[in-house]
Amino acid sequence: MPELRYREALNAALREELRRDERVFLMGEDIGVFGGAFKVTEGLLDEFGERRVRDTPISENTIVGVGVGAAIAGLRPVVELMTINFALLAFDQIVNHAAHIHYMFAGQATVPLVVRMPQGAGHQLGPTHSHCFEALFLHVPGLLVATPATAADAKGLLKSAIRDENPVIFIEHESLYGVRGDVPDGEETLVRFGHARVAREGSDVTVVGVSRMALTAERAAAKLADEHGVDAEVIDPRTLRPLDLDTILASVAKTNRCVIVEEGWPHGGVGANISSLISEQAFDDLDAPVRRVSGADVPMPYSKPLEDIAYPHEPQVVAAVLDTLGLAAPGAEAAAVERGGR
Amino acid sequence: MTANVEPMAALPEPDVAREWLRTMTLIRRFEERAGEMYARAKVGGFLHLSIGEEATIVGSARALRERDYLISTYRSHGHALVRGTPPENVMAELFGRVDGCSGGRGGSMHMFDAARRFMGGYGIVGGNLPIAAGLALASDYDGTDDVTLCTFGDGASNQGTFGETLNLAALWKLPVVFIVTNNQFGMGTSLQRHSAVTDLQRKGESLGVPGMRCDGMDVLDTYAVLCEAVARVREERRPLLVEAVTYRFRGHSMADPEQYRSKDEVAQWRERDPIPAFAARLIDAGVIDDAERQRIDADAIARVDAAVAFAEASPFPAPESLYDDVYVLDPRSSGWYSVRTTDVAA
Numbered sequence: 001m002p003e004l005r006y007r008e009a010l011n012a013a014l015r016e017e018l019r020r021d022e023r024v025f026l027m028g029e030d031i032g033v034f035g036g037a038f039k040v041t042e043g044l045l046d047e048f049g050e051r052r053v054r055d056t057p058i059s060e061n062t063i064v065g066v067g068v069g070a071a072i073a074g075l076r077p078v079v080e081l082m083t084i085n086f087a088l089l090a091f092d093q094i095v096n097h098a099a100h101i102h103y104m105f106a107g108q109a110t111v112p113l114v115v116r117m118p119q120g121a122g123h124q125l126g127p128t129h130s131h132c133f134e135a136l137f138l139h140v141p142g143l144l145v146a147t148p149a150t151a152a153d154a155k156g157l158l159k160s161a162i163r164d165e166n167p168v169i170f171i172e173h174e175s176l177y178g179v180r181g182d183v184p185d186g187e188e189t190l191v192r193f194g195h196a197r198v199a200r201e202g203s204d205v206t207v208v209g210v211s212r213m214a215l216t217a218e219r220a221a222a223k224l225a226d227e228h229g230v231d232a233e234v235i236d237p238r239t240l241r242p243l244d245l246d247t248i249l250a251s252v253a254k255t256n257r258c259v260i261v262e263e264g265w266p267h268g269g270v271g272a273n274i275s276s277l278i279s280e281q282a283f284d285d286l287d288a289p290v291r292r293v294s295g296a297d298v299p300m301p302y303s304k305p306l307e308d309i310a311y312p313h314e315p316q317v318v319a320a321v322l323d324t325l326g327l328a329a330p331g332a333e334a335a336a337v338e339r340g341g342r
Numbered sequence: 343m344t345a346n347v348e349p350m351a352a353l354p355e356p357d358v359a360r361e362w363l364r365t366m367t368l369i370r371r372f373e374e375r376a377g378e379m380y381a382r383a384k385v386g387g388f389l390h391l392s393i394g395e396e397a398t399i400v401g402s403a404r405a406l407r408e409r410d411y412l413i414s415t416y417r418s419h420g421h422a423l424v425r426g427t428p429p430e431n432v433m434a435e436l437f438g439r440v441d442g443c444s445g446g447r448g449g450s451m452h453m454f455d456a457a458r459r460f461m462g463g464y465g466i467v468g469g470n471l472p473i474a475a476g477l478a479l480a481s482d483y484d485g486t487d488d489v490t491l492c493t494f495g496d497g498a499s500n501q502g503t504f505g506e507t508l509n510l511a512a513l514w515k516l517p518v519v520f521i522v523t524n525n526q527f528g529m530g531t532s533l534q535r536h537s538a539v540t541d542l543q544r545k546g547e548s549l550g551v552p553g554m555r556c557d558g559m560d561v562l563d564t565y566a567v568l569c570e571a572v573a574r575v576r577e578e579r580r581p582l583l584v585e586a587v588t589y590r591f592r593g594h595s596m597a598d599p600e601q602y603r604s605k606d607e608v609a610q611w612r613e614r615d616p617i618p619a620f621a622a623r624l625i626d627a628g629v630i631d632d633a634e635r636q637r638i639d640a641d642a643i644a645r646v647d648a649a650v651a652f653a654e655a656s657p658f659p660a661p662e663s664l665y666d667d668v669y670v671l672d673p674r675s676s677g678w679y680s681v682r683t684t685d686v687a688a
Contacts, residue, residue: 051483054514057506057510057513059506059507059510061503062471062472062475062502062506062507063472064472065471065472065475065476065503065507066472066475066476066507066510067476068472068473069461069475069476069478069479069480070477070479070480070483071476072461072476073411073476073477073480073481074480074484077476092466092469093469093472096464096465096466097464102667102669102670103667104444104447105445105447105448105462106442106444106445106447106448106454106667107445108456109454109456110670141668141680142668142669144669144679160674160675164670164672165670166669166670190674193675193676193677194675194676194679195675239677241678241679242675242677242678243677244676244678245678246677
């Protein structure tokens with residue numbers, strides 16, 4: 001099995017799908033001549049030409065809307081937004097149009113559109129360039145939301161997204177582009193939507209990690225096993241819509257405890273959503289309240305020491321797991337959900 | 343506010359002229375009846391009528407081939423009708439019934455008829471412009487010579503999508519005729535109060551989109567100018583902007599007390615009502631006589647009566663259909679697409 005970087009896996013997915021289906025084409029800011037702000041589309045202009053790899057002006061709402069129109073007319077556009085922060089400029093086309101057209105026209109039109117974008121903090125880009133917005137897109141009926149954390153999932157999910165008939169918000173992570181991982185060979189090796197990845201099996205506690213936080217959760221689980229004798233099961237949902245709730249519930253039925261780790265904000269977040277679903281569906285399985293570890297409920301600060309504590313790292317996950325098991329975290333305050341302050 | 347063209351554009355063939363008058367009359371009578379049905383609470387939500395704009399609708403749409411795309415706004419009943427969507431299905435949509443052209447999901451603002459390449463009414467001002475560019479991109483991509491006609495109001499020319507889409511369409515040489523239906527108001531704000539440039543045909547110049555203008559109260563002039571625009575766009579594969587100068591005789595929606603304009607102004611524009619004007623022209627030219635004009639009107643009223651009866655008889659969508667068509671379900675996927683907190687089987 002070849003080892004690829006996350007960005008190379010995405011590039012391979014795009015290349016294979018462009019070769020497979022003439023209707024697939026790419027649009028985005030600086031994806032052609034420049035090769036993509038994160039080099040995901042490098043080399044594709046050379047192979048496929050300007051008809052199918054299209055540099056766009058900086059006009060996010062219109063780029064997505066052109067994708068919507070082209071998709072209605074039978075093409076399969078893959079739009080790259082340079083980062084998720086700029087998706088806010090395209091929210092009208094994403095929500096009022098891409099997400100709703102199939103429903104509001106009673107199925108007469110479909111919108112097989114993929115909108116790719118990376119999210120994430122950690123590069124000192126401050127409040128406007130560090131967002132994690134899975135929850136905003138998850139909120140909208142009509143959208144599918146994919147959040148690959150590994151190179152294999154990046155490739156396999158992107159290929160599925162391009163072949164799906166629904167609009168897909170495909171959320172990559174800025175910090176993962178250079179991370180290597182084994183990627184299965186084969187142009188028909190797809191990762192299906194709605195199938196979670198059990199990254200580590202365990203019996204004491206279920207840890208659900210979203211996007212990059214799946215990797216943070218895995219590292220925390222290793223530490224929990226090594227230093228605390230705690231056997232954590234780590235689940236990466238991979239897609240938030242559709243959500244493989246069955247795998248999460250089966251794990252909770254086994255472990256009776258759950259911690260959800262996300263990089264975005266806590267209010268109305270992915271963790272809030274999954275926690276609520278677990279409470280509704282599996283209350284009797286729980287021996288402790290479902291715990292959340294999330295990004296801090298603040299705009300992302302620039303200064304490095306502040307930024308570092310404003311999104312989750314392994315120690316917070318370890319502390320939350322120990323807390324939900326009733327074990328004290330030695331030398332550390334449990335990262336309890338603080339009482340709301342002003 | 344008059345167009346800079348010959349005052350008397352040539353008449354088309356008699357049968358064509360009759361069809362234009364029939365369709366304009368149908369739109370008028372349909373809209374009047376829709377307003378009545380709204381007052382009787384048969385129609386919910388917003389209702390935006392295009393009374394006064396019939397010449398713009400018919401003159402522009404008739405410049406298209408059947409395969410060309412037409413995409414509209416939240417004021418779109420007339421655009422569905424002009425493309426041949428039966429008035430029964432448009433009225434049923436207003437009534438929220440299953441036989442509505444959007445299955446009762448969209449309502450007045452969201453008509454759609456894919457088979458007739460009427461690519462929708464859209465509720466967000468300016469929201470349809472990028473979609474129009476996408477349709478045109480697909481035509482080019484597929485190597486057809488289809489054209490997209492994208493209609494929107496003077497108010498939409500202030501939206502970001504106007505500048506973004508015109509720039510992109512010019513840059514990528516997309517075959518779109520943008521027609522700005524200048525009915526003098528963005529809701530209740532007059533053109534002079536909402537746009538620094540009131541000569542709307544010029545508003546695309548800096549974006550690389552040349553402009554033209556037609557008298558949107560005159561179906562002949564509208565048709566002549568749009569034919570030229572559509573032919574140029576089809577041939578040259580680059581966008582044009584056409585300003586159709588018109589007026590809506592009724593309020594922005596049914597919930598509009600019209601305190602922003604005088605009765606005199608409305609009366610002056612009503613003197614230029616496009617339907618009597620065109621009928622008089624046809625009578626003068628001997629194409630029809632007054633008896634035929636009256637018959638056309640009576641036929642339109644009868645057709646709208648039938649549309650209302652059809653809509654009344656059409657059932658409301660079943661509660662079990664609430665979650666239909668949110669997604670195209672893929673058998674290869676699994677998991678929860680929706681969280682169903684509403685029990686539709688009850």
